[in-house]
Amino acid sequence: MATIAILHANHKHPAYTGASLRAGALGGTESSAIYLAEALARRGHRVFALNRLKTSSVESGVTWLPLDSRSDLPPVDVAIALNSDRLYWGFKARHKLTWLHTPPTLRKFLKRRNALALLWHRPMAVLLGGYHASTLDRRVPYRRRVEIAHGVAQIFFAPEPDATPRAAKAVFCSRPSRGLDFVARLWPGIRAAVPDAELHVFCPQSSLDEAAARIGGAGPGVQIRGGVARAELAAELRTARVMLIPGDLDETFCLAAAEATASGVPLVTCGIGALKERVRHGETGFLASSAETFTRHASEVLADDALWLRLNRACIAGSGLARWDDRAAEWERLFSALDACDAPALEPFLVAAR
Template sequence: MPKPTKIYFIENSYDHNGEDLDNPKIGGSEKTTINITNELSKKKNLLIKVFNNTSKPKKIKNVIWENINNLSLNDIPDYVIAKGDANLFYKLNCKKNFLWSHSIQSIEKFIRKKQLFPFLKFKPKLILEGEYHYNKRNFFTSMYGKKILEIAPDFEFLNTKIDKDIIPDANAIFTTKSDRNLDFLINSWFKINENIKNSKLYINPPYELNYKEIKKNIIIRNKGDKFDLINDLKNSRLFLTPGHKTEVFCLAAEEARELCVPIVTMGKGCLYERVIHAKTGYIAKNQNEFINYATQVLSDDNLYLYLKSNLFNLRGSKNYSIVATNFLKILNIN
């Protein structure tokens, strides 16, 4: 049997390993690493390692998790995938380098974040997460090539049973960060709630509600584990998010889509990629449209069921088995 192809992932993030997929403290980037390495480990003749800040190095589901301080330049992989920071390439000796980006970087920010010299030295190809991300990454910061790799929700979202005939109460939900235009959303919600008095908007902590927001049925959801999130999304009639210029994929919206929750958005950042206009939700051109589309979905049962049916037919179209296959194509591994 030939020697296995070594694929090493390296990230400088939270203390976690492959057992932490359901831990609410880890972010989308870390979840992506766990999901894709778990899928890659099922492929024949691949050796998968992840180097990060784990305090519990161990082998999990045939993936070897090691502390980043245990790296050796003598351990030479066939491919290195650095998550978010080109300086990580200094820690490994490899000729096939890939930089998996989770952000948009202007040339100024690229230089300020000290990415320029390692980028020029190690010549990585970029892995980007969507059309918006691809188009916003300029030539100078991606001159060695760039490819799109769309990610997916965790398998629990795909495997959750959905009854496409159930109509939830007039609950809207926003499960992303408060710095992603939450102020615009709350301002819009005041008008939406005037139109539908019994409607409720659930948002993530941390956020301090004022008296007016409480009176308009804005509620801080209990940010528990993944299964609490799934339950909250299943009980929501609408995922309401303006989007933001820093969003390059918005996993939160993709999770809602997989659970058949229609989305109303301004389409900012990548959000236009998460919605098929008038089929799975709506992309508003202005705030008045945003308010009107949200009001329609929350009040019109037939419209809601139409959107939900379209979403139901798309279930499972994105999963990590597909992501892993596309990832190997980017690496040019058959």
């Protein structure tokens, strides 16, 4: 059993615990921190999770604490800091792993306090995939760079392919700035081809006005749903026919796309950022090279029942997605390799080895 601390400064975002995940909408970074913390706790580890909380609590085996109380932590075996190397100050950890979720720009690391923390603590960088790894400048002096993808929560996995086609319901599940205006611009053409189609937009509650502005004159069939709890989102995805998600250069994994695929929902995407890693073209969705092909693929998936049933089967049977318990086991293997200074055991994780 290891003692693990997961730390997140989450500036400009609300504090959260595991209860937040079940009660309302959360972003991918926050939900990933919760899922990993709880999965590690289920596997018998002692897990502390710290963010901008005001009070402490214990939920699902995880001890949730205010970030400012990290100096009160016992010595930990592994510290996992989200997106910031400055969170390691003030307590002792045998291994330090910076779990990056955003594209890490060189300019950010050159800031004086960031550079000092990185050079002093020399943590390992944990990246989410090939695209994400490509965004980290080789000059940034992390001790090592490894890849571990996100998991998907059990509630999103459909038990079997659908027996009959779903209704013509498209979904967009992301921040409005990540391509909603592109989808809205194409929606009239998609709906002209599939007159009964609907587009349901799920986004943070704080972004409702932005979503409405980006939707603009998209015409009928569009519903702005805002943010919903994970269980409700899982239920919505079980009735969705396609996810329309162009992608964004800031998208380093796109948990929403992975959750859709696990739910049997094919993707239509431009493959920008990590979205090219979330779909197998022609099997679990389509990579569109232009607005015209995006419109065509979206219309075909919404209208062609035989095509949709084939894509749905492939999403459920061969997506290659892992549950969070499986990802927690990967993290455990990484911890063990670090403890043993076992270079062969560490090699499969290394970015340079991929």
